[in-house]
Amino acid sequence: MLRKYRTVFKLSWQNVLQYRLNFLMGRVRNIILLLTLYFLWTTVFVGPAKLFGFTQEQIVAYVLIGNLFYSLIFVHSDNDIANAIASGGLSLFLVRPINYLFYWFVRRVASRLMHLLMTVLETGIFILLVRPDLQFPTAPNLLLALVSVVLATALFTFLDFSAGTLAFWTLRAYGPRFALRMLMDFTSGRMFPLSILPQTLFTVLNVLPFSFLIFFPLNLYQGRLDSLSVLCGFGLQITWIGLSFLLMRELWQQGLRRYEAVGG
Amino acid sequence: MAEGCCKLDEMKEVIKVKNLKKYYQVHQKEAGLVGSLKSLVVRKYEDVKAVDGVSFKINEGELVGFIGPNGAGKTTTLKTLSGLLYPTSGEVRVLGHDPYKREPELQKQFALVMGQKNQLWWDLPAQETFILNKEIYEVPDEHYQKTISELVEMLEIEEILKIQVRKLSLGQRMKCELVAALLHSPKVLFLDEPTIGLDVVMQKKMRDFIKDYNQRFKSTIILTSHYMGDVKELCERVIIIDKGKIVFDGQLADIIEKYADHKILSVVFQRGVQKEKLAEIGEVTGYTYPKAVIRVPRQESSQRAAKLLQNFPVADLNIEEPPIENIIREVFTGKDVA
Numbered sequence: 027m028l029r030k031y032r033t034v035f036k037l038s039w040q041n042v043l044q045y046r047l048n049f050l051m052g053r054v055r056n057i058i059l060l061l062t063l064y065f066l067w068t069t070v071f072v073g074p075a076k077l078f079g080f081t082q083e084q085i086v087a088y089v090l091i092g093n094l095f096y097s098l099i100f101v102h103s104d105n106d107i108a109n110a111i112a113s114g115g116l117s118l119f120l121v122r123p124i125n126y127l128f129y130w131f132v133r134r135v136a137s138r139l140m141h142l143l144m145t146v147l148e149t150g151i152f153i154l155l156v157r158p159d160l161q162f163p164t165a166p167n168l169l170l171a172l173v174s175v176v177l178a179t180a181l182f183t184f185l186d187f188s189a190g191t192l193a194f195w196t197l198r199a200y201g202p203r204f205a206l207r208m209l210m211d212f213t214s215g216r217m218f219p220l221s222i223l224p225q226t227l228f229t230v231l232n233v234l235p236f237s238f239l240i241f242f243p244l245n246l247y248q249g250r251l252d253s254l255s256v257l258c259g260f261g262l263q264i265t266w267i268g269l270s271f272l273l274m275r276e277l278w279q280q281g282l283r284r285y286e287a288v289g290g
Numbered sequence: 291m292a293e294g295c296c297k298l299d300e301m302k303e304v305i306k307v308k309n310l311k312k313y314y315q316v317h318q319k320e321a322g323l324v325g326s327l328k329s330l331v332v333r334k335y336e337d338v339k340a341v342d343g344v345s346f347k348i349n350e351g352e353l354v355g356f357i358g359p360n361g362a363g364k365t366t367t368l369k370t371l372s373g374l375l376y377p378t379s380g381e382v383r384v385l386g387h388d389p390y391k392r393e394p395e396l397q398k399q400f401a402l403v404m405g406q407k408n409q410l411w412w413d414l415p416a417q418e419t420f421i422l423n424k425e426i427y428e429v430p431d432e433h434y435q436k437t438i439s440e441l442v443e444m445l446e447i448e449e450i451l452k453i454q455v456r457k458l459s460l461g462q463r464m465k466c467e468l469v470a471a472l473l474h475s476p477k478v479l480f481l482d483e484p485t486i487g488l489d490v491v492m493q494k495k496m497r498d499f500i501k502d503y504n505q506r507f508k509s510t511i512i513l514t515s516h517y518m519g520d521v522k523e524l525c526e527r528v529i530i531i532d533k534g535k536i537v538f539d540g541q542l543a544d545i546i547e548k549y550a551d552h553k554i555l556s557v558v559f560q561r562g563v564q565k566e567k568l569a570e571i572g573e574v575t576g577y578t579y580p581k582a583v584i585r586v587p588r589q590e591s592s593q594r595a596a597k598l599l600q601n602f603p604v605a606d607l608n609i610e611e612p613p614i615e616n617i618i619r620e621v622f623t624g625k626d627v628a
Contacts (some may be wrong), residue, residue, distance in 0.1 A: 030425040037411060037418055044413045044454070118409040121372045121402045123394035124426050286376040286390075 030124060031132045038136035053144050056097070060152055063089045063217070078222040083159040084248065088219055090149060090158070091247055095175055095240055096216050097145040099182050101137050102207075103130040107190030108198045111285070120282075127187055127278065134183070163247050170256065171247035177263050178239045184270035185210070185235065191274065194281030215241025235266035304478060304510045305348040305371065310380035312341040312366050312534075340366040342534035343380075348512065350477075353504045355525030355542075356514040359622050363534040364514040368480050371512070372402045384478060398427055401476040405483035408467055410455045416466035417451045420473055427474035434473065441469045445499055461492035468499070479503075481513045485520055497523050518615045532622055542614070549617050553591040555584040555598060558606040571598050580605070585612075 042049055064086060071082040080088065107130060110116040119126045153160070163171065189206045192199035211217070213236040220231050220241045231237050242259050245251050251259065317333045341363040348354055356364045369375045370382055373389035373396070382389060387396035410419045424434045442448055445465045450458060458466065464484065472479070481500065485493045501524055504511050515521055521528055522542065530538040530545075538545060555572065559580045568574050571594050572586035586594040591609055598604060 030422070030428075033422050033425040037414060037422055040418065041411065041413050113407070115407055115409075117369070117372075117374050118402065118404070118407055120374055120392065121397060121400075122409075122423075122426055123397045283376075286374065 031128065034129055034132045035136045038133040039140065042137060042140050053148060056093070056145075057148050057152065060089070060093050060148070063093075064152075064156060064158075078219065080219065083161060085219070086156075086158040087161040088244060088248065090152065090160070092216055092240055092244055094145050094149060095178070095243055096214075097141040098138055098175060099178050099239055100210070100216075101134045101141065101182075102186055103134055103183075104186045104190035104199070104203050104206075106130065107187060108193035108203065111191075111193040111281070112198045116285070127274075130187070131183060138179070161248065163249060167246060167249045171243050174238075174243035174246050174260070174263065177260075177267060178243055181235060181263065181267045181270055182210075182239055184267065184274045188270065188274045188277050191277040191281050194277075194284050210236050210239060213237065214239040215244060219244075233262065235270065238263040238266055301349040301351075303347055304350050304352075304385060305346075305512075306381070306383040307347075307367070307371070308345050308381040310341055310344045310367070310370060310382060311339070311378045312363075312370060312375060313378045314338045314340055339534045341370070341531075344531070344534070344536050345380075346529060346536065346539055348510060350510055351504070351508040352527060353501070353511045353513065353525050355521035355528040356512060356531060357518070357521055357528055357618065358531035360516075362531045364531055365482055367531070368402070368482050368512065368514060372400070372480055373397075398474055399476055400478040400480065401471040401474070402480045403467060403471045403482065403484055405464070405481075405486035408455075408463065409470055410463065410466055412456050413454060415452045416447075416455055416458075416463075416470070419455075419466075419470050423470050423473050429474050433475070437473055437475060438469070441472055444502060445469065445495075461488050461495075464488065464492075464496065465499075468496075472503070475507065475509075477509055479509055479511045481511060483515055484513065485515060485517055493517065493519065500524055518618065522614060530618065530621065537621060545614060545617055545621075546611050549621055550612050551588050552585050552612060553588055554610040554612055555586055555591070555595055556608045556610060557582045557584065557598065557602075557604055560603040560605045563602055568602075570601075 067085045067089060068082065071077060071085070075081065077085075107127075110119070110126075116126065119129070185206065189199060189203045192202045196202070213220070213231050213234065215237055216239075220228055220237055223231065231241075238259070242263060246256065246259075314337070315335045316338050317329065317335050320328060340361075344363070344367060356367065358364050366375065370377055371384055371389055373392045376390050385396060385399055387393055389396060409423075410416055411422075420438060423429075429437070442451065445468065447462065447465050447469070450462050450466070455463060455466065468484070484500070485496050488496065497520060500511065500513070503509065504524075513520065513524060526541060528538070528540070528542050528545070529536055538548070559582065562579055563582075565574060565577050565582075568577070568582060568584060572584040574582060575585050576583040584594075584598075595607060595609055599607065
C-alpha cells in the first residue's frame, strides 16, 4: 500500500532534478529576497537600538529563520490541483486506485526536503556574506518551534488544497487562489514580525490561521512567548488545522459530486 | 490475462447497462455583456440529456465500437462505465461491480485511455510512470516484467523508454500511454478516441495493436472514435449513439442491410456519353470521363445495371455497396433512412 506513495516520492525528486536551471533560478530569487529584507531592516535600525521590541540582531535572525520556515512550509500544489480539475486530467487519477490529494501531499513532502537542503545551503552562504549575529535558541524552544513547523505544514497544506479544489466551481480558481496567496504571504509574518502592526490589526491577525504559518513558530524559536501564550497558540494552531481539514474534505467531496455531475 | 480467459462457448457477460440516463444541468447565458451581467445574478438552468435511456450488454472478449457525432453521448457513457460520472438513473455493472463506487477491486481490472489526456509524467521518461503504475496497481515484479516486455515488443517502443515524455511525438506518447494503462493487464479496456490527432500510418499501427491485444489477451474493449476507419477495421459489433439514444446495435455489416436503400453503379465508358441521358439510369453523383458514379435504388440495381449495359458503351461496370461512412452520416442526419 505505502509502496505506491514511496514511488511517487522518488519520482518527485527526479522531477525536480530534471529542471536544474529552473530550480536554481528559484533559489537565486530567494537569496535576493533574503538580502533585500536584510538590508531593509538594517537601514531601519540605523538610528534606534531597539524597534518594535526587536534589536537588530533579533530582526535579522527573524528574517533568516523566517525564510527557512517559509521554504519548508509554503510549497504550493493549488495550481496543479486546479489545472487537473479544469483540464479533466483528474479523471485519469480517479479511475486508478490512488488517493489524489495524498498523492500531492507526498509529492510536496519530497519537494520540501529538497528545499530544506537548498535553504540550508543558502542560509550558509548568507551567513558567510553578511556575518550576522545569530541568536541561537534554547533546546526546548527549538523543539517547540519544530513541532509548530510540522503543524504549520499541515495547516498550509489543507488551506492550499482547499484553494485548488475551488476550481470545481470557478475556472481554475484564479481569483480565490490569488487572494489566499496574498493573504498568506502578508499576514503569516513572513515579511515582517506581525507585532509591528497597529494593535487592533495585530490582535485580529493573531487569531486568524495565517499567523500560525510563520509568526507563531518563529516566536517559539525566539522564545518570545510565555507558557500561557505557548499553550493557547498550540491550541489555536491545532484548532485551525482541524477546521481547515474539514473545509478541504467538504470542498473535495462536494466538488467531486459536481465533477461527476457535469463531467470533466 | 491469458490464463483468466474462458472457453468461447460460455461467454461471460462483462458489462451491463440498463436504461442508463445522464442529464446535465447547463446554465443558459443570453448573448452580450448585458446577458453576462444578468447571468451573474439570475442563472437559468436547462437539462441536457447527454445519455437518455441506453441499454446494452457486452460479453467477455468483445471489441465494440461506439460511434456517433460530437455530443452524442459516447464519452458520457464511457465515463459512467469508468465510475467518473454518477448516473442520473438506470443500472450500470462492470464485472459485477457498480463502477461509481470506485472500488479498488474493480479499478484494478479495467483501464481508461483518453486520446486527449495523458497520465504520463511530462518531464520524466515514460518508464518512470510505468513503475509508478506498477506500484499503484500492485502488480507483482514477475508479472510486470513479463507484461512490459510483451507490450514494448508489440508497440516497438524499446528505444523511447528512456526519453523524456515531453520530447516524444504524439504517436510515440500515445503508445506509451497505452502501455501505462495496460500494465495491470485490465480485463476491460475503455478507449476514448485513441487515434485522435495521429497520422495515417500511426493510426494503422494503433489499430493493429488494439486488434492484436484483444485477440491475444481476450480482453473486452470498448472504443469510441470519430474515424470510421478505426471502427471498420477493428469492431465486428458497433453501437451507434445519437442524441443520447442508441440508434443501432449490431454487426457492422448489418448497418448496410438496414439503412442503405441504394447501391452504387460505378462505370467506365468506352467513349463519351451524354450526362443527361445517364439520369434515366439513376442519380448521377459523379461524372468525369471516362468514369461515372450512379446511385440506384437497392431493389432495382440489377435491372438498372442491365439497362446501362444495353444502352451505353460500357467498358467496365461494378455494383457496389455505398461506403459505410455515408450510410452512417445519413443515419445521423435523419434522411434516407430505410
